[in-house]
Structures are given as structure tokens and as C-alpha cells.
Amino acid sequence: MALKIARRGAVPPFIVMDVMRAANARAAAGGDVVHLEVGQPSTGAPEAVLRAAEAALRSEKLGYTEALGLAELRSRIAGHYRARYGLDLDPARVVVTTGSSGAFLLTFLAAFEAGDRIALTSPSYPAYKNILQPLGIEIADIVVGPQTRFQPTMDLLDKAGKLDGLMVASPSNPTGSMLDAAAMKDLVTGCSSRGIRLISDEIYHGITYDAAAVSALEFGDEMIVINSFSKYFSMTGWRLGWMVVPPDLVRSVECLAQNFFVAPPTLSQLAACAVFDCGDELDANVRSYARNRELLLDRLPRAGFRDIAPPDGAFYLYADVGHLTNDSADFCRRMLAETGVAATPGIDFDTTRGARFIRFCYAGSFDDAAAAAERLETWLK
Secondary structure (H helix, E strand, O other): OOOOOOHHHOOOOOHHHHHHHHHHHHHHOOOOOEEOOOOOOOOOOOHHHHHHHHHHHHHOOOOOOOOOOOHHHHHHHHHHHHHHHOOOOOHHHEEEEOHHHHHHHHHHHHHOOOOOEEEEEEOOOHHHHHHHHHHOOEEEEEEOOHHHOOOOOHHHHHOOOOOOEEEEEOOOOOOOOOOOHHHHHHHHHHHHHHOOEEEEEOOOOOOEOOOOOOOHHHHOOOOEEEEEOOOOOOOHHHOOEEEEOOHHHHHHHHHHHHHHOOOOOHHHHHHHOOHHHOHHHHHHHHHHHHHHHHHHHHHHHHHOOOEEOOOOEOOEEEEEOOOOOOOHHHHHHHHHHHHOEEOEEHHHOOOOOHHHEEEEEOOOOHHHHHHHHHHHHHHHO
16 A cells, blocks of 8 residues: 655755756766856855864864854844844844745744735745745735836735735845835835735845845834845855844744754854854955856847846846747756756746746856856857
């Protein structure tokens, strides 16, 4: 007799990881690959972080920390909000997590019940809905486009019916678009007055080009803010993130974290305490992304990728390829096979319109960005 398999696992794949696997298989077979698919910095952790990790390995027992995280790191994170946003944040509201992925799970479990309804934009980061679905939380799909710079508005939310939550990302994945201060304040105040819990994904803060990103915390304290050490701080594989929660949610989140994770990775936490002193090194990474962005915004339209979402921040270009294909997954497969350039099909981020979009990540080297542009120009001509 076949044993039961839970339906919770019947979620769509995270397609970018499938693309990465195909790209790695091509490389293992001797083919060359230009990686523009996975959204991670090509740089490693800053030197001070590596030195702190080495010292911890030699001197620390590396046992569990508290479930909410190392007290020193929580204080450093609170200090980061003071330095970057001018906010006086109580470290008691800071929860260190196992990547931002751990923060999403803790947020959805602590703030919502099965049957609640959370608004997500299309396009958006696919793991939002793929975590919500097994938890029995209903998703309200908010279709966004160039008219709202691929961001939600209160007008769109009011047309979506009763909502218990809104997930917003600024800068966003996959588009890189941002909410300015007025737009963020409108969402914060609008959600508050309607009893909607706002969750602000701010993991790409620090990676912006023309204006700094604003935090939802600048306009209230009822929301949940999520951030990560994986993007600006260049510590992707260290699997460390954080969340800032209202005081009345701290204990709920703590109890969930105790049982789900016990504690975040101790070595990563000890090392991350040093990363807030590495601003010069980290900002140099952002200048490299800016150079790649400038090159691709110039060269990709020449290759045929003419309609690109406004990349205010992060390290992505989300391009409309509807004039080239109506099947972005097949297009990306052919592009990898025929040019060695790996990119992510838009269906990972938007199941309805994503067949006409693809996402390029430009967090790699300048040489990779230039090589990709040249290959794609030749291919499409």
C-alpha cells in the first residue's frame, strides 16, 4: 500500500534554482556559462567578517544562542537603523533569523491564521506564495505594471476585497522598482486604518542607484519589516536575516523560533557583528552593480530587450520579451543552450503574464555583463 504524501509539498518549484541546476550541468559538461539567473552577489563576505568568523571558530564553543538571536547582533542591527534611517529602535524588537526565508515563515505563522487573506503583487518573489500556500493562507493577487512602477497602491488594494495582510517589497524582486517616501507612507497609513497587517521586505536596502530606499518603520511600528545579510551585506551562504516586529508579537515569534529553529546559526551571528563596520567595502560592491546596470541598460535594448521595468534598486532587470516569445521558459532554455547565458523566466514571478518576461541578475562581474550583452546581441540578430 502506498503511503500518503502530504499536499503541503505540492507547491510550484522555485524555478530560478532549476535554471541554476541546468546552468551548472552545462558547466560540468564543459560548456561555458554566464550566470545572470540567481540573485546573489558574486562577492564574498567582507574581510572583517571572515576574521571575526575565524576568531570565533578558535575561541568560541559555538553553542546555541537565544532563539531571538545574539544580544550583541540585535544591538548592532538596532544601531544600523539609527545610522541609516535615524530611527531609535529597541533591540528587543529585533529577531535574528535563519535567512530572510526563516523570517517569512515566522511572520506568516505569528501574524496570520489559516484562511486569512494576504495581498501579493504580480510579479513578486515566488517564495512568498509558495510558503503561504502550505499554511492555508489565501492569496489575493494584485496585478501591477508600469502605471504604478510595479508597486501596489491603496486604490488597487481597495479593489481586492477584504484583506488581512499586504506583502510589499522595495526595492522589489524581480523588477528593482521602489516606493518613494510618499507612496510608502500612503501604504502604511492606509493599511493601518483598514486593519491590514503590512509586511515590508527590505532585503535589498543599501543597493539603490538614484535615491535611498525608505523603510516602512519610518512611518509607524505596527508593521513587520524583514531584512537579510544576503544581499547588500554579501553574506548569502551564511544564511542569516532579521525581522523587526511590533512589541506584542515578540513573544509569539520567539516561541515559534524556539520550536522551529532553536536558534539562528551561531557562527554566522558572531561574524555578522563585524559587517556593520564594512560600509566602504560594501558600497564598493554597489558601485560595481551600478556599472553593470549602466552597461546592460545600454546594450540590452540594442539586442532587442527594449521594454525594461524601472530598476531603482536591487540588481535585476525585468524585461518584456513578448515581441520575441510567448514562452519565457522555453526562451531561457534556448538562450542557455545556444549562448551560455543563464537568466530566469518571468513565470517564476508572475504565473499569468510571466510567459512574456525574463529577469536578468547583474550582481556578477563587469566582464560577465559585457559578455552576456555581446552574446545576446549576436544571438538575436
